[in-house]
Amino acid sequence: MAFLGKIKQSFGSTFSFFSDSVAELKKVRWPSRKEMVSYTLVVLVTVTIVTIYFAVLDLGISNLVRVITE
Structure with a gap:
């Protein structure tokens, strides 16, 4: 039992x-449609900026390593 x-x-x-x-x-x-569109745009812009930053940083580091190893 x-x-x-x-x-x-x-x-x-x-x-x-x-x-x-x-x-x-x-x-x-819950957020309105207008708020949701604005929040989505902020996220997309932020992700794009961070992606570009890391891409430039990666290219810079890879070029530096190439110069050092040659």
């Missing part, structure tokens, strides 16, 4: 978790 009680308690806590999660998601203030 103790085993069945633990199973019932386990499923109860699982259902409680999901119902609490749904309740919390209803409290979330």
Whole structure:
């Protein structure tokens, strides 16, 4: 009987978790379409800048290594 009680308690806590999660998601203030487009553009620009920075850095280091090894 103790085993069945633990199973019932386990499923109860699982259902409680999901119902609490749904309740919390209803409290979330979701961004508007305009905000989401602006956030997406900020992320894309940032990723592009960081990518260019690391590409230039990589080219510089590889040229430096080539000069040193030749």
